[in-house]
Amino acid sequence: MNLDTYDYLDGNAAAGELSNIFTMDVTAARGQCAHCGAMKRFAEAHLYMQGPGLVARCCVCEHVLLRVVNARQRVFLDVRGMRCLILDTSGLRESGR
Ligand SMILES: [Zn+2]
16 A cells, blocks of 8 residues: 555544543554654654545554444444553542542
8 A cells, every 4th residue: 555645634634533442532642653663743653544434544654543334333443553542530530449
């Protein structure tokens, strides 16, 4: 696949789609690329939305970090391209339990 022929958005464009899955804002999280090891904010990822779902690629090496496809009331989430995803919980309030 020649990525030069496709325009991409930054990872912030995935906020709406990912908010259907995660209660926390994933675009503010930091993730590590499983291919090159770069640790970046998810918002810096290159987001391709031309396919049936969305694909986020590493902004350093273009390796696929995450895929999301909606089909027939199911969401298919593939995050194997990330070694880890670090979410900041400091803004969360106590649940009262
Ligand atoms: Zn990478």
